[in-house]
Amino acid sequence: MRKLNMLFITITIILLISCENKDVEKEESNKEEFFYTFHHPSTSQKFNIINVYKLYENYEQALKQKSDASSFTIFNQKVLNPIYNACYKGGEHFRDTIQPPKDLKEINNTISSIDEKQLNNSIKEALIESSNYLPSEKTTNVCVFPVEGGEYAESAYTTGSGKISLFYRENYDVESLKALIAHEYHHSIYTEKFWNKEVSNNWTLLDNLVAEGKAVMFEKIVYPDITWTPIRYNTNTEIYWKELIQPNLYKKNDANLARQILLGGNGIPYDFGYSEGYKIVKSYLELNPNLTAEEWTALSAKEIFENGDYMNN
Structure with a gap:
């Protein structure tokens, strides 16, 4: 009797494993x-x-x-x-x-x-x-x-x-x-x-601008002949910078402000922050042309902004 019980248990386990395998195979098939x-x-x-x-x-x-x-x-x-x-x-x-x-x-x-x-x-x-x-x-x-x-x-x-x-x-x-x-x-x-908790807790408007500027710079390095993000000039940058950006440059975790400046709207040119972020990064790389993408990606927004030449351009 014990042998029959063991045989029944063994068959049950095999059937359960078989069903599980079929479920996994079905899931993988659907996934494909x-x-x-x-x-x-x-x-x-x-x-x-x-x-x-x-x-x-x-x-x-x-x-x-x-x-x-x-x-x-x-x-x-x-x-x-x-x-x-x-x-x-x-x-x-x-x-x-x-x-x-x-x-x-x-x-x-x-x-x-x-x-x-x-x-x-x-x-x-x-x-x-x-x-x-x-x-x-x-x-x-x-x-x-x-x-x-x-x-x-x-x-x-x-x-x-x-x-x-x-x-x-x-x-x-x-x-x-x-x-x-x-x-x-x-x-x-x-x-x-x-990215880590400390970076997240201290994320500023400047960080947003430079992060997007780095990404725009990268897209233009990888695909120099494709324009996805337009770079805008002669857009009253000094006015926006003085009245809206500079007073809030080191303001932390204001997503609405960052979104307004990055995307534009309400009088601010479309994708204004992306364009200005790119100019900030570009001005730094023009002074440091031998840096690799890995090297300049690792740099802080403050380093790039304060040691670049953006404000003089």
Whole structure:
């Protein structure tokens, strides 16, 4: 009898393991449908492109079924849960997940405009080229979300080290997106190597300007023939600097002020802070032309600003 019991237990364990393996295989198979994984050909650095837009059909189909669940709940189940770990979990700059679309027709038009192979190849090239300058031992994920035209002011956002969100709008120029990916990759590397609680607690307007200036400089080094971030001149810089920037230069953790200056609006030129941040970094590098991307990325905003020549230009 004991032998029969042991045989029954053994068979039960085998069946449970078999079921678990099938569940894992199913999960991996589903994952492969929207994950595109590749490695740097020389360093073997790993990258994932997570084509989140492929999950929106599941969300739309679930909406059509009779359910008491809200659109937010369904969106979480069908879109966000499968990609949460890759796109959001542990992100040092995590703010919030993307929200359910308000206009499914517009989202579907955006998704239909995506050439998957072309987009994947552009992102892949940008990541490999960027990692030639700033390598990492950490996996970098780029999550591609379809968005409605006026829904997101940002084109992309670095949620944390190794986690980049690309907000894809209908008929984006995938060639230009290479520079955008390079820009965000710089943020990712900076976060990985230099971000910590002390830096976060003491983050100033100057830090914001120089961080974006470094990323713009990096995108223009990696892709000198592609213009993603325009550099603006003759834009009454002295007035904005004297009245808005200089008095608040060392003000800590004022996200609204930083956003206003970086993005522009209310009389401030579009992307003003990105442009001025780039000029701050450029003025320093003109005095120190032999620094590598790794070396100047490591420098503090104060070092770059105070020992550059920005104020005299």
